[in-house]
Amino acid sequence: MMTLRPAASRGHANHGWLDSNFSFSFAEYYxxxxxxxxxxxxxxxxxxAPSMGFGKHPHRDMEILTYVLEGAVNHEDTTGASETLVPGELQHMTAGSGVKHSEMNPSDTETLHLLQxxxxPNETGIPPKYEQKKFAVQTEPNRLHLLASTDARDGSFQLHADAELLAAKLDPATSVTHEFKLxxxxxxIARGAVSVGEELLKAGDGLALTGEASVTVSSAEGGEFLLFDLA
Known part of the structure; x- marks a missing residue:
């Protein structure tokens, strides 16, 4: 079964310095x-907005991933990490028993655009951990790249969750197929437009796939997407 979550139906909040769209309930959006x-x-x-961001705030018992689409984010946390994340990289943070972090846009002119x-998690109270890595999603299009997995295979981050994350950038008139593990x-959809069967999906759209053995994602004009494999 496939269930579409159109971009326009998401929750929305604009705080001036921060303009957010929520695929799922978050903060004041319920x-x-x-x-x-x-x-x-x-x-x-x-x-x-330029020179703005999230001051230091706490998390616990959550697996957090950040995927930058445009701009950069400066990250600092209580594990001692102090890094700058740019497009082409993925950030993974295990909040575990508790961590505080900040995320700031270091540019004076450029808007930061990201997916948070x-x-x-499938276990709680584990030691917090921070990691980031460059993946070849942008430089090696038309194939699925495993970014995070349950077992850290193929150079991916290990998630303490019943989930895996893949991503792909498709050139026009190409497709990829994934057989679900979980x-x-x-x-x-992060950029452009893709199709699953007869369903056309554009940037910001989401598609839940329940009980499907596999999915084929194609693009007529080019697109980029994240694909979660979930138990």
Missing amino acids: DPAHMGFRALRVINEDFV IWLM GNGYLQ
């Missing part, structure tokens, strides 16, 4: 029909 999907709890598409993702999926 919709009991959209509380998450399987282990996937949050997909926020954030636009952060939270996954519910049984369910969620597709989030």
